[in-house]
Amino acid sequence: MKYLLTILFFLSFSSTSISNEKSRGKIEKLRFDNLEKAIKDDKLKKIIKNERKKIKLSYKTKKKNFKNLYNFPTEGEFWNFFSDYWLIKNEPILKWNYQRTDYKLIDFVKKFFKDQGVLDKSISVLLLNTPVMFYGIMPTKNNKLIFLLSNPFIKILDLSKEEISLLFFQEYIRNKEGILFKYLKSDLLANKFSSNFYKKNFSISFIEPVQKAFNDLYLYKGFNFQDQYNLTKALNIHLQSNLKLWGTYINLLKKIDSLTKSNSLYKDYIKKFPSPELQINWLTDKFKKNSNF
């Protein structure tokens, strides 16, 4: 029995060693003959390709992001920025940084604009403590409106909130009709919007003509007759549906007209907004005679 067990033990040992040798041979075959196929089956090449693509893409996006730092603002963003810039630079002239009483004007203006169907707009009002500039709208785009108004001008004319809102509405129409941008736009600037100045010589000298145009428009020259006529025409269309408001506007123009004739401090008004007297004539005589105006 003992002998039988020993024979069986040796037999089993030898059989396992034979099967091991066989499997080794298989592995060797796999390693040396079908290596490329095995790699293909593992999709390692694809993974490497994808990883390389990812690295290339991230490098490209990094480069693009870096280049984007040198972008020139879009038209709307530039005007918003430059309006603030001009106000800051001209603070000594415009004198907007003074202590004032809050007239709660903005709530009335908001309601007024809503009643006129001007919706989804952000409105900002800045009061100036100077008679150098009377009122105006800053060139902003999209849904932002910035209005400027002289506090001495309000006081001397004793303007009501409705009259102030009407002045703002007039300026809003001026901006909407594109009259304002006629005076401020330049070809040099138009080419720069949304451009990129990466690895290019870039200086801010381009703002000098823009700054001059702002100064001319708001502080010295103002608008010409034709544009004032076009504005009055456009405003008439808006106000004709509300005769009470139309009458308020005529009265407002009469007030301004008598002020410009009686007070030498406000004589420049006619140069900048020609002219209240003519506007009244355009609105009353011509409008009555010719409804097509």
Next chain:
Amino acid sequence: MSIILTFLYFFNSSGSSSFKIGYLTPIFSNIHKNMFVDSKIVSTLSCGHPVRVNLKQRNANWYKVKTGPYIGYIKKIDIKFKKIKCFQDKYPKFFNKFNFSVDELYLWGKLNDRFSKGYVRFR
């Protein structure tokens, strides 16, 4: 009992949280000592700066905020609770070309203070 108390504590603290992180929206704006624009300026901050807004201490137009060591008030219209892309961040190289002095930046904050702002909504 202790488990219930701990649960109540956490439930209470998360439910009635009166602080929220807000971000400034104007290019520059000021933190004031009191709830009016002529009060003392505590600090001038740039757009996108995060502030801790105390939602309990406010009135119709102002929030009480804390940022770093500064505590004060900021106009509600100048804060958003979602981060926005600011002009300075979008066009940093363009903005830097103007080389604004500290005085000008301070004045920019003042300009933002002096604006009376409102929004005409659809409804």
